[in-house]
Structure formats: C-alpha cells, structure tokens
Amino acid sequence: MTLATKTAPQEQLEQFLVKSGAQSFLDPAFAGFMDERDPLKQLRDEFVIPTRGQMAPGVDRPDESSIYFCGNSLGLLPKAVSRIVQEELQQWGEGGVNSHFSHRFGRPWVRIEETVQHQSAKLVGARPEEVAIMNTLTSNLHTLLAAFYTPSKASGGRHKILMEAKAFPSDHYAIESQIRWHGLDPKDSLICQAPREGEYLLRTEDILETIEKHGHEIAVVCFSGVQFYTGQYFEIEKITKAAQAKGCIVGWDLAHAAGNLPVQLHDWNVDFACWCSYKYLNSGPGGIAGIFVHERHANNFERNRLAGWWGHDKVTRFDMVNEFKPMSGAAGFQHSNPSVLTSAALLGSLTVFEQTSIQDLRSKSLLLTGYLHHLLTNEFSNQVLEIITPSDPEQRGCQLSLVFKQGKMIEIFEGLAKRAIIGDERKPDVIRFAPTPLYNRFEDVLQFVLELKKLVAEIYN
Numbered sequence: 159m160t161l162a163t164k165t166a167p168q169e170q171l172e173q174f175l176v177k178s179g180a181q182s183f184l185d186p187a188f189a190g191f192m193d194e195r196d197p198l199k200q201l202r203d204e205f206v207i208p209t210r211g212q213m214a215p216g217v218d219r220p221d222e223s224s225i226y227f228c229g230n231s232l233g234l235l236p237k238a239v240s241r242i243v244q245e246e247l248q249q250w251g252e253g254g255v256n257s258h259f260s261h262r263f264g265r266p267w268v269r270i271e272e273t274v275q276h277q278s279a280k281l282v283g284a285r286p287e288e289v290a291i292m293n294t295l296t297s298n299l300h301t302l303l304a305a306f307y308t309p310s311k312a313s314g315g316r317h318k319i320l321m322e323a324k325a326f327p328s329d330h331y332a333i334e335s336q337i338r339w340h341g342l343d344p345k346d347s348l349i350c351q352a353p354r355e356g357e358y359l360l361r362t363e364d365i366l367e368t369i370e371k372h373g374h375e376i377a378v379v380c381f382s383g384v385q386f387y388t389g390q391y392f393e394i395e396k397i398t399k400a401a402q403a404k405g406c407i408v409g410w411d412l413a414h415a416a417g418n419l420p421v422q423l424h425d426w427n428v429d430f431a432c433w434c435s436y437k438y439l440n441s442g443p444g445g446i447a448g449i450f451v452h453e454r455h456a457n458n459f460e461r462n463r464l465a466g467w468w469g470h471d472k473v474t475r476f477d478m479v480n481e482f483k484p485m486s487g488a489a490g491f492q493h494s495n496p497s498v499l500t501s502a503a504l505l506g507s508l509t510v511f512e513q514t515s516i517q518d519l520r521s522k523s524l525l526l527t528g529y530l531h532h533l534l535t536n537e538f539s540n541q542v543l544e545i546i547t548p549s550d551p552e553q554r555g556c557q558l559s560l561v562f563k564q565g566k567m568i569e570i571f572e573g574l575a576k577r578a579i580i581g582d583e584r585k586p587d588v589i590r591f592a593p594t595p596l597y598n599r600f601e602d603v604l605q606f607v608l609e610l611k612k613l614v615a616e617i618y619n
C-alpha cells in the first residue's frame with residue numbers, strides 16, 4: 159500500500175474544494191458541489207428516507223429528511239423491495255402452492271434462491287456456485303463451522319480456533335459453543351487475538367505472529383471482515399494466505415463488509431464466509447443471509463455437513479429418498495426451502511446495486527467517509543472525541559466509530575437522536591456513524607458535523 163493511495167481521498171477532496179470555489183470544507187457550497195457532481199446521486203431516490211418528524215417526533219422542519227448514518231446496522235428501505243414483496247404476496251394469494259412451479263412474475267418459488275445468487279456473488283467477488291443465499295447469519299456460521307471445524311485433539315492434531323477478542327458476541331458464542339460441541343474446552347481451544355495494551359485496533363503483524371506461533375494447532379481462523387465496533391477492515395488476503403500456509407482453514411464473517419466495500423473471496427482463496435443482508439445490503443430486518451464456500455471444496459463430500467433437503471440434488475429432491483446426495487458447491491450446504499418473502503426483499507435491494515458497481519460505490523464512499531473524517535478531526539478537540547476507526551481509508555469502510563470522552567456518549571447520542579440524526583451507540587463509549595454511498599449525501603455529513611458542534615458546545619461547555 160503506497161502513501162499516495164492512502165491519502166488519495168483527501169487529495170481528491172482538496173482538488174474538489176478548489177473546483178467548487180467554496181471557502182472551506184465547512185462551506186455549504188462545497189457539500190452542494192459534491193452532491194451535484196456525484197455520479198451516483200440518483201440512487202438516493204431509490205430509497206425511502208425517513209423524515210425528521212418520523213425519526214424525532216416534535217422536531218422542527220419535520221418534513222425534511224433525517225440524517226441516517228445507520229446503514230451499518232439496518233439499511234434503509236429500497237422502494238423496489240416494497241414492490242417485489244407485494245408481488246410475492248399477490249402471487250401467494252392468487253396461486254397458493256402452485257406458485258412453487260408457476261409464477262406470474264417469473265420467479266417460481268422452487269428456485270427463488272437463484273434470483274439472488276448471481277448479484278450476491280458479484281458483490282463478494284465470488285463465482286455464483288460458490289454462494290448460497292439461505293438462513294440467517296449466526297445459523298450460517300454454525301453451518302459452516304459444522305463442516306469446516308473438525309478438531310482432532312485426541313491424536314495431538316489441530317483443535318484451536320483463532321478469532322478476534324472483541325468479535326460481535328454472537329460470533330463468540332457460536333464459536334465457543336462449537337468448541338464445546340466437540341467435547342473441548344474454549345480455555346484450551348480458543349485463541350482470542352486482542353489489541354495491544356492501550357490500543358483499539360488489531361495489528362496485522364500481531365495476527366500473523368499468532369498464526370506463525372500457533373498455526374500448527376489451529377484448525378480454523380475466523381475473523382470478521384470489517385470489525386463491528388472499530389470499523390477496522392482486516393487484511394483478508396494476507397491473513398488468509400498466512401493461515402493457509404500453516405494448514406489452517408480460514409473463514410470470514412462479512413456482516414459489515416458485504417455491500418460496504420469490494421472483497422474478492424474467490425481470488426483471495428478464502429475457504430468459507432458468511433454475511434447478513436440487512437446492513438449495507440438493505441434487505442430489511444432479519445433478512446436472509448449468505449454463505450460462500452470456495453470452489454475447491456465444491457465436491458468434497460467427504461467433509462461431513464449438516465444436511466437438509468434443499469442441499470440435496472435438485473433433480474431428485476422431490477423423489478423423497480433417504481439417501482442424501484448433496485449438490486455441488488455452496489448450494490449443497492442449504493437446509494430448508496428458503497424464505498420467499500425475505501429473498502424477495504433481498505432481490506428488491508439487489509436491483510439497486512445492479513444500477514451501479516461495488517467499485518463505484520467504494521469510490522464515492524472513500525470521499526464521503528473521508529469528508530466526515532476530515533471534518534471530525536479538524537473541528538473537535540481530542541478532549542471531546544477520538545476516532546478509533548483507522549485513519550487510513552484503505553483499512554476501513556463507510557463506518558467511523560467515535561469514542562466520546564468524559565462519559566458523555568449517551569448524552570451525545572440522545573441529543574443527536576432528538577435532532578433526527580441517527581447513528582448507533584455501542585457501550586461503553588462509542589457511537590458508530592456510517593455514511594453510505596447509496597443514499598447519503600455530502601450535505602448529510604456537513605449538517606451532521608454542524609449539529610454535533612452545537613451539541614458538543616452545550617454538553618462539554
């Protein structure tokens with residue numbers, strides 16, 4: 159990674175400042191100029207943006223848009239989702255069970271998962287056969303670990319899992335329970351990689367050192383692609399390569415990466431991955447999730463797996479035989495017939511992604527989050543807030559995580575919510591803000607910073 163790449167978004171913003179003729183980055187003319195020239199600006203119209211009055215009853219200017227920086231938690235509703243889900247309800251009403259095979263909108267339910275497979279695969283840099291859209295995230299993590307975590311402590315073999323010390327708790331619970339499921343004790347079989355004393359971020363060099371030292375006893379390395387708390391984007395390719403060189407299986411939880419930044423799961427040779435679709439993929443609360451299984455595992459039927467009829471060979475699925483014959487690829491890991499309504503919701507959202515590319519979204523995102531980073535670092539003292547997300551744009555996605563000092567986080571969070579500015583708090587002292595390139599504007603960033611300045615002046619006076 160060169161220095162020039164690292165500073166590119168900031169350099170670009172400075173060039174745009176000159177072009178805009180604005181006095182400074184705080185000048186509304188600058189944000190206006192950036193929104194006007196934004197090649198993706200029309201995508202905002204594809205979403206339902208909650209109003210200020212809806213997000214903060216009693217607020218002034220209730221009909222204007224709220225500032226929604228919470229796409230890292232739950233993305234906003236794409237208009238196409240309402241349409242396609244409505245079509246499925248109509249189909250159900252008119253066709254009942256026949257809709258599995260005959261569908262007036264061309265989406266027979268018996269193949270509904272195929273409607274969301276290709277575009278999902280594109281978003282995570284996978285081949286279509288490497289992806290299955292199914293279940294929900296934690297269930298999928300269990301499904302994948304059931305197949306890929308096969309500890310062999312008794313024979314002195316590999317039995318450990320390496321993960322982040324502060325992973326999202328559901329991942330931690332899932333992994334500890336998998337270890338116990340095999341009759342092992344997390345005290346012996348779990349390695350949690352913690353940041354150095356006084357630091358928030360994990361250093362790649364430290365992860366690599368752990369792999370070098372313990373790799374021979376590690377069965378699976380499983381990190382998140384983008385860390386939920388800090389927003390750190392891990393070096394997936396480098397970590398995967400180092401761990402595989404030591405003979406480990408490597409899996410990634412892409413909950414905060416899918417739809418946020420480009421990843422190349424196939425080319426990076428990742429063994430398995432999983433993600434949810436309700437964050438940057440905007441498929442709605444509890445939306446259907448995804449798995450990736452690298453093609454080199456596609457036909458390895460020796461590896462035991464949790465089986466269900468939707469993973470069984472499509473041709474004979476309805477023959478109702480007891481002998482399980484898994485499909486090749488990720489599809490062979492499916493269990494149940496997929497939820498049609500959540501698949502339809504995901505399909506609606508993916509039609510918006512189809513109008514652009516993850517690379518173009520990333521280009522805008524680098525500028526949008528770069529702008530937010532610049533304003534926050536220039537307008538606030540470090541006695542008030544600290545950005546714990548990496549300052550290097552290559553090591554983060556949309557999200558910036560801010561620690562508010564002196565125990566004031568909740569006051570700030572509530573103050574912002576009253577002004578219809580939506581981030582999300584994570585205890586003890588962080589608020590996460592994620593301007594997302596599909597529907598956020600430079601104006602949102604500027605208005606947010608101006609409002610935060612007022613609030614900080616009140617709260618920290």
Ligand SMILES: Cc1ncc(COP(=O)(O)O)c(C=O)c1O
Pocket residue numbers: 294295296297326328329382386411413414434
């Ligand atoms: C990194 C990560 N893992 C797991 C989960 C749990 O997801 P689910 O409730 O969909 O299983 C989340 C939810 O936000 C998450 O961010």
